[in-house]
Amino acid sequence: MSEALLSARDLALRFGRVAALDGVAIDIWPGEVVAIVGESGSGKTTLLRVLSGLARPDAGSVHYAGQDVLAAGEAARRRLMRTEWGFVHQNPRDGLRMGVSAGGNIGERLMATGHRHYGGIRAAAAEWLRRVEIDPARMDESPRKFSGGMQQRLQIARTLVTQPRLVFMDEPTGGLDVSVQARLLDLIRALVAELGLAVLIVTHDIAAARLLAHRILVMRHGRVVEEGLTDRVLDDPQHPYTQLLVASVLAA
Amino acid sequence: MTGTTQAPSPPTGGRGSGEGGTRDPGYNFAYLDESTKRMIRRAILKAVAIPGHQVPFGSREMPLPYGWGTGGIQVTAAILGPADVLKVIDQGADDTTNAVSIRAFFRRVAGVATTERTAEATVIQTRHRIPERALHEDQVLVYQVPIPEPLMRLEPRIAETKRLHAMADYGLMHVKLYEDIARHGHIATSYNYPVMVNGRYLMSPSPIPAFDNPKMDRMPALQLFGAGREKRIYAVPPYTPVRSLDFEDHPFRPIRAQHPCTLCGSTDSYLDEVLTDDVGGRIFVCSDTDWCGERQQAKAAVE
Ligand SMILES: Nc1ncnc2c1ncn2[C@@H]1O[C@H](COP(=O)(O)OP(=O)(O)OP(=O)(O)O)[C@@H](O)[C@H]1O
Ligand SMILES: [Mg+2]
Ligand SMILES: [Zn+2]
Numbered sequence: 001m002s003e004a005l006l007s008a009r010d011l012a013l014r015f016g017r018v019a020a021l022d023g024v025a026i027d028i029w030p031g032e033v034v035a036i037v038g039e040s041g042s043g044k045t046t047l048l049r050v051l052s053g054l055a056r057p058d059a060g061s062v063h064y065a066g067q068d069v070l071a072a073g074e075a076a077r078r079r080l081m082r083t084e085w086g087f088v089h090q091n092p093r094d095g096l097r098m099g100v101s102a103g104g105n106i107g108e109r110l111m112a113t114g115h116r117h118y119g120g121i122r123a124a125a126a127e128w129l130r131r132v133e134i135d136p137a138r139m140d141e142s143p144r145k146f147s148g149g150m151q152q153r154l155q156i157a158r159t160l161v162t163q164p165r166l167v168f169m170d171e172p173t174g175g176l177d178v179s180v181q182a183r184l185l186d187l188i189r190a191l192v193a194e195l196g197l198a199v200l201i202v203t204h205d206i207a208a209a210r211l212l213a214h215r216i217l218v219m220r221h222g223r224v225v226e227e228g229l230t231d232r233v234l235d236d237p238q239h240p241y242t243q244l245l246v247a248s249v250l251a252a
Numbered sequence: 253m254t255g256t257t258q259a260p261s262p263p264t265g266g267r268g269s270g271e272g273g274t275r276d277p278g279y280n281f282a283y284l285d286e287s288t289k290r291m292i293r294r295a296i297l298k299a300v301a302i303p304g305h306q307v308p309f310g311s312r313e314m315p316l317p318y319g320w321g322t323g324g325i326q327v328t329a330a331i332l333g334p335a336d337v338l339k340v341i342d343q344g345a346d347d348t349t350n351a352v353s354i355r356a357f358f359r360r361v362a363g364v365a366t367t368e369r370t371a372e373a374t375v376i377q378t379r380h381r382i383p384e385r386a387l388h389e390d391q392v393l394v395y396q397v398p399i400p401e402p403l404m405r406l407e408p409r410i411a412e413t414k415r416l417h418a419m420a421d422y423g424l425m426h427v428k429l430y431e432d433i434a435r436h437g438h439i440a441t442s443y444n445y446p447v448m449v450n451g452r453y454l455m456s457p458s459p460i461p462a463f464d465n466p467k468m469d470r471m472p473a474l475q476l477f478g479a480g481r482e483k484r485i486y487a488v489p490p491y492t493p494v495r496s497l498d499f500e501d502h503p504f505r506p507i508r509a510q511h512p513c514t515l516c517g518s519t520d521s522y523l524d525e526v527l528t529d530d531v532g533g534r535i536f537v538c539s540d541t542d543w544c545g546e547r548q549q550a551k552a553a554v555e
Pocket of ligand 2: 044045046170
């Protein structure tokens with residue numbers, strides 16, 4: 001098998017008495033979509049933040065494409081975040097600049113990586129608006145004027161414009177209407193397949209995990225209690241907690 | 253700076269006539285005590301060593317309000333020597349209240365000569381302009397800076413702006429220029445236009461017109477910037493590259509009103525629009541009063 005794109009071992013992070021991460025290991029291969037499910041407070045967001053360099057673990061290691069991420073300086077880590085990685089937040093307010101136009105939001109990562117041709121930046125922004133199904137004519141509008149679903153799609157465009165290889169998504173459909181969620185999931189699935197992205201997606205939504213993910217990790221109390229291919233985990237859950245999780249979805 | 257080797261030629265007659273100062277013995281030379289001046293000089297040396305980087309300093313209370321350029325005054329006080337000749341301009345003019353008061357202040361507390369002539373000055377303290385006459389190696393230009401952080405309006409968290417400088421992560425500044433073009437069709441920033449110093453640090457040039465930005469590039473004179481309220485000093489050493497940010501397809505353009513100066517006919521100086529009556533009459537005149545005066549004299553001499 002080829003080398004894992006992202007590989008973490010023995011991650012631990014405590015907040016006071018809470019063990020948000022307690023010996024977590026994870027591998028993500030190029031082009032692979034991995035879903036993290038688990039109840040509120042189980043450490044999903046914390047894991048994403050640690051893997052993406054937004055937070056530092058108390059212990060453990062993170063390697064990206066063979067490079068020791070935690071040992072690398074902040075400058076190197078920031079470069080990875082700007083070029084190789086993307087992060088889609090649950091709340092678009094955390095992932096968008098609300099005071100900047102839609103086009104400026106998409107262009108920011110291009111400019112941060114040295115693009116200095118205004119016309120080229122606009123062309124890329126227009127193209128990405130189209131790809132996330134927003135009318136390019138709205139390029140100069142503030143994202144404040146966009147619906148929640150559009151804001152999430154804009155956040156995705158802003159993240160993907162520099163063609164990262166690995167994207168972290170923290171409940172990207174949370175807080176949206178069910179019909180809007182379905183459309184967004186379809187869009188994410190299409191883009192991920194088209195671009196061959198590796199994705200680590202946190203979700204409460206077992207159906208979404210089934211739709212998108214090749215593999216599932218189930219977290220509880222800061223630990224990975226079960227992991228495997230999506231169908232195997234959902235159809236034949238081994239851990240009692242996963243069984244409960246799947247059963248509660250079926251019952252609902 | 254401290255005139256050690258060669259005293260500047262004594263001011264001679266005319267407008268530029270240096271008003272020689274008699275130092276008030278009640279003050280330490282140049283008002284600040286020696287340890288404060290040493291502290292400021294250390295900050296200046298550090299600033300010169302890292303062009304464009306903002307260095308914190310222990311800004312002191314000055315007998316003038318902050319809006320009057322206490323940062324610039326402290327820098328001037330720290331570098332002034334008895335043989336220096338000081339020029340102070342405000343918006344290009346030597347005769348505004350601010351400029352007149354600061355000159356009078358230094359005549360009193362340092363006994364230095366002052367001048368209105370750019371050519372005669374060894375230290376020029378300025379607010380909002382760079383003189384039109386090219387400065388030379390024996391001169392120091394001291395800017396009064398209200399807001400030293402060029403990223404402040406884009407990123408209000410100070411710790412984060414520091415991180416952005418440390419990482420030379422200036423995409424955000426380009427986003428602002430992008431938004432300008434998207435909204436106005438061109439970069440609408442005409443004052444305080446951000447620059448990259450020595451290809452490394454993003455710097456606020458203080459609220460000078462963008463027209464003056466090219467004068468900062470590889471200037472033979474040392475440029476020092478003092479922000480009193482924000483307690484920051486930064487510097488551009490002589491001959492340092494200073495580049496105005498722009499896009500390849502929207503290159504930086506220094507803008508000036510498309511008129512000759514009504515008084516001296518200059519077509520390449522920065523102009524102020526002056527209302528001449530209350531029925532809409534207006535003329536354009538050089539904002540640099542010394543430059544304009546010199547050109548008018550030269551013209552009169554020829555005629
Ligand atoms: N910055 C913090 N300070 C203190 N405690 C924190 C912090 N971040 C997370 N925690 C705690 O760590 C645990 C894991 O939190 P985390 O946000 O990772 O959970 P989650 O699985 O993302 O939950 P949710 O599904 O509600 O988003 C929780 O007990 C949380 O209260
Ligand atoms: Mg969470
Ligand atoms: Zn003139």
